[in-house]
Amino acid sequence: MVELKNIYKYYNTGTVNETCLFNNFNLEVKKEQFISVVGSNGSGKTSMLNIICGSIPLEKGNIIMDGKDITKEREYKRLKNIGRVYQNPAFGTCPDMTILENMSLADNKGKPFNLSFGINKKRIDYYRDCLRFLNLGLEDKMDVKVGVLSGGQRQAMSLVMSTLTPIKFLILDEHTAALDPKTAELIMELTGKIVKEKKLTTIMVTHNLRYAVEYGNRLLMMHQGNIVMDKVGKEKEETQIEHILNMFNEISIECGN
Amino acid sequence: MIATTIEQGLIYAIMALGVYITYKILDVPDLSVDGTFPLGAALTALYISKGVNPYIVLVLTFLVGAIAGVITGIIHVKLKVRDLLAGIIVMTGLYSINLRIAGRANVAFYNQDTIFTLFPLNKILPEQLVEYERVILLAIIVIILKLLLDLYLKTKSGYLLRATGSNKTLITSLGKDSGLVKIVGLGLANGFASLAGGICAQQQKFFDISMGTGTVVIGLASVIIGISVFKYITFMKHTTSVVIGSILYKACISLAIAKITIKASASDLNLITAILFLIILVITKDKKRRVRQNG
Numbered sequence: 166m167v168e169l170k171n172i173y174k175y176y177n178t179g180t181v182n183e184t185c186l187f188n189n190f191n192l193e194v195k196k197e198q199f200i201s202v203v204g205s206n207g208s209g210k211t212s213m214l215n216i217i218c219g220s221i222p223l224e225k226g227n228i229i230m231d232g233k234d235i236t237k238e239r240e241y242k243r244l245k246n247i248g249r250v251y252q253n254p255a256f257g258t259c260p261d262m263t264i265l266e267n268m269s270l271a272d273n274k275g276k277p278f279n280l281s282f283g284i285n286k287k288r289i290d291y292y293r294d295c296l297r298f299l300n301l302g303l304e305d306k307m308d309v310k311v312g313v314l315s316g317g318q319r320q321a322m323s324l325v326m327s328t329l330t331p332i333k334f335l336i337l338d339e340h341t342a343a344l345d346p347k348t349a350e351l352i353m354e355l356t357g358k359i360v361k362e363k364k365l366t367t368i369m370v371t372h373n374l375r376y377a378v379e380y381g382n383r384l385l386m387m388h389q390g391n392i393v394m395d396k397v398g399k400e401k402e403e404t405q406i407e408h409i410l411n412m413f414n415e416i417s418i419e420c421g422n
Numbered sequence: 423m424i425a426t427t428i429e430q431g432l433i434y435a436i437m438a439l440g441v442y443i444t445y446k447i448l449d450v451p452d453l454s455v456d457g458t459f460p461l462g463a464a465l466t467a468l469y470i471s472k473g474v475n476p477y478i479v480l481v482l483t484f485l486v487g488a489i490a491g492v493i494t495g496i497i498h499v500k501l502k503v504r505d506l507l508a509g510i511i512v513m514t515g516l517y518s519i520n521l522r523i524a525g526r527a528n529v530a531f532y533n534q535d536t537i538f539t540l541f542p543l544n545k546i547l548p549e550q551l552v553e554y555e556r557v558i559l560l561a562i563i564v565i566i567l568k569l570l571l572d573l574y575l576k577t578k579s580g581y582l583l584r585a586t587g588s589n590k591t592l593i594t595s596l597g598k599d600s601g602l603v604k605i606v607g608l609g610l611a612n613g614f615a616s617l618a619g620g621i622c623a624q625q626q627k628f629f630d631i632s633m634g635t636g637t638v639v640i641g642l643a644s645v646i647i648g649i650s651v652f653k654y655i656t657f658m659k660h661t662t663s664v665v666i667g668s669i670l671y672k673a674c675i676s677l678a679i680a681k682i683t684i685k686a687s688a689s690d691l692n693l694i695t696a697i698l699f700l701i702i703l704v705i706t707k708d709k710k711r712r713v714r715q716n717g
Contacts, residue, residue: 245597259585259592270581274596278578327595 166366167194167217167334172226174212174390186212186390190226194334198397199360199367201377203409204387205416210370213387214336217368219243231333245275248327248365250320252339257323260312264303264322267311268292271326295325299355317348321355328359335360337369341376349373353380374406384409388416425553427676431669432560433622434640438648438668439571439661440614441641446649446660447575448607449587453509453638454494455615457516458487460634462619464520467529467629476537480620487616488609490516495605520631527631536624556625563621567614568661574610583607615641636692643699644668650706674698 174187186209194200204210215221217228219240228236235243250257258267269284272292289307296304299321303314311319320340328335337356341349357380360367371377377384384401386394386409394412396404437459444452462483469479490512498508521527541559551558574580586593586603593600615637623629648667652658678694 239599241594241597241599244595249595251591256589256591257595259589261588262581262584266581270585270592270596273578273581278582278598280574280577280579283576283578283581 166196166198166231168192168227168229169213169216170227170229172216172228173224174209174216174221174226175224178224187216187223187226188390190390190392192385192392194366194368197364197366198383199365199381200369200383200385201381202368202370202385202387203372203374203377204385205413207389208387209390210387211338214249214338214368214370217243217334218247218249218336246333247336248332248334249336250323250327250338250340252342254316254320254323254343257326258311258319261310263308263310264296264314265289265292265307267322267326268295268329271329274330295329296322298358299325315348317344317352320344320348320352324352324355324359328363328365333366335365335367337367337371339370339372342372356380374409377409378404378406386412423676425557427672428557428669429560429625431672432557432564432665433618433625434644434672435564435618435665435668436567436621437615437618437637438641438644438664439567440611440618441638442645442660442664443571443583443607443611443614445642445645447584447587448604448611450498450505450604450608451509452491452494452608452611453506454490454512454516454608454612455509455641456634456637457513457520458490458612458615458634459619459622459637460520460629460631461490461516461523462487462616462621463623463629463633464524464529464631465616466620466623467524467531470534470536470624471529471531473534476535476540476624479624480537480617483620484613484617487619488613490616491612492605492609494612495608498608499601499604517631520634524629524631528628530628532627534627536627537621538625560621564665567617568665571661572659579606636695639695639699640668640671643695643702644671646706647671647702671698 169190169192172187172190174185174190176184176186190209190213192213202210202213212221216223219235219238226236227234230243230246259270262270265284269288269292272285272288293304293307301318301321303318303322311322314322320343324340340356341352344352353376356369359365367381369381382398382401384394384396384404385392393416394409437455441452441455444450465483465486466479469482470476494508494512497503497511498505503511538556538559541555547555547558575584582593582598582603583606586600586607590600593603619634622633644667645664646667647670648663648665649660651667651670652663675691675694675698678698679691
């Protein structure tokens with residue numbers, strides 16, 4: 166499905182601060198896998214997502230999606246097939262436009278943005294159904310500007326919007342980190358439901374070890390640009406938070422903390 | 423006096439609609455309008471003198487202005503020059519181009535037909551309204567352009583334009599190139615500015631190389647006045663506010679000149695324009711809410 170092959174990524178190239186993040190990094194994501202990724206700050210989780218999406222350039226290596234080499238494709242072209250939810254709830258929606266307008270924008274992903282009317286009246290009921298699924302009462306606020314919604318409501322909308330059209334791949338970049346515990350819980354439940362219902366191949370980066378354990382069918386732990394733990398299927402189901410914590414501590418001791 | 427002020431306000435309103443696209447929707451400060459406004463005037467001087475139909479000249483000025491705007495966009499997006507500098511580059515270059523198009527710094531075409539002389543209304547209007555015949559024609563043009571812009575902003579392409587200004591990340595997520603949207607927006611905005619310059623030249627029946635100085639300030643002032651005055655009237659469209667803002671601004675300028683008429687001369691106009699703009703900025707405290715971009 167998605168394959169990262171022999172990835173080399175350096176930061177601050179050509180300066181005294183040059184650091185190597187990925188040195189021959191490899192990862193294969195299989196179809197309908199839901200991967201939770203954990204790891205300390207600077208371990209390369211977000212960089213990995215950025216490399217898949219093409220948000221940052223890389224020194225060497227190949228990115229293959231569905232058998233096609235997309236290494237040279239620009240970010241916006243790759244995102245035609247990828248849905249991405251960011252940590253900041255503001256990134257996924259347009260604050261100056263209404264809920265209906267935002268939903269229409271998202272619904273048009275992959276189709277031409279031409280001079281036909283932005284809102285398709287026949288689709289409004291469908292948008293309402295999608296929003297009703299969130300259980301936040303947004304379906305009755307179709308003409309409200311998204312800018313007045315709370316962070317949690319916006320993040321819920323971002324999630325719905327990024328999965329509204331058929332996508333091959335869903336990327337969740339610490340998408341519950343900026344929310345209060347209760348809202349985070351709600352967004353996580355919604356994520357689980359949507360991924361299951363649409364059978365999406367997903368990578369989720371999170372700092373919440375419980376989410377990492379409870380959700381998904383594969384678990385990765387990253388450290389200094391390497392995968393130090395990779396549990397799939399049954400092995401993943403048996404993994405407890407304690408195991409991850411122990412691993413975390415071992416790594417920290419190695420670093421001298 | 424009142425008629426002249428409204429005429430000026432309506433003509434500059436067309437340009438202000440363009441500035442509204444770049445400043446308010448796209449969040450790009452575009453200085454190239456200072457060059458595209460006189461570009462429209464220069465083209466008008468050239469073609470009207472040659473006897474081309476004034477209405478066709480309007481279409482031409484829009485198209486050529488749009489091309490200039492697209493060039494600003496390409497410099498900014500493709501060559502990665504900052505938006506402000508890209509505008510300055512195009513504005514500076516256009517000064518020479520405008521001189522070449524018009525042939526010299528001043529061109530008058532008093533004896534040629536313009537949209538105003540060809541306008542059939544002056545024969546049907548009652549006598550007391552004849553003074554306002556230009557206002558009526560200009561109002562018709564402005565309303566048509568405003569409605570077209572409103573309509574465009576409701577299309578899918580218009581949605582993309584609106585979203586680009588407030589959240590570029592979302593555009594990328596939708597699999598679209600936000601740079602391309604910016605180029606389209608800048609083209610549209612400068613088309614409007616050039617069209618306004620062309621109509622301005624047709625109304626005055628002459629072209630002057632310095633007529634573009636301060637265009638961007640007038641445009642920004644109109645947008646900011648209009649939108650802040652009608653902030654609480656939620657059913658009013660921003661485009662309507664901008665048009666009225668432009669007329670209000672021209673009225674303020676006329677008043678300011680009339681009040682200090684003993685000392686002021688035509689050359690003081692730009693100083694008055696600048697000071698008035700500063701006052702408006704301070705009063706309205708124009709602040710914007712944008713989504714911070716990552717990386």
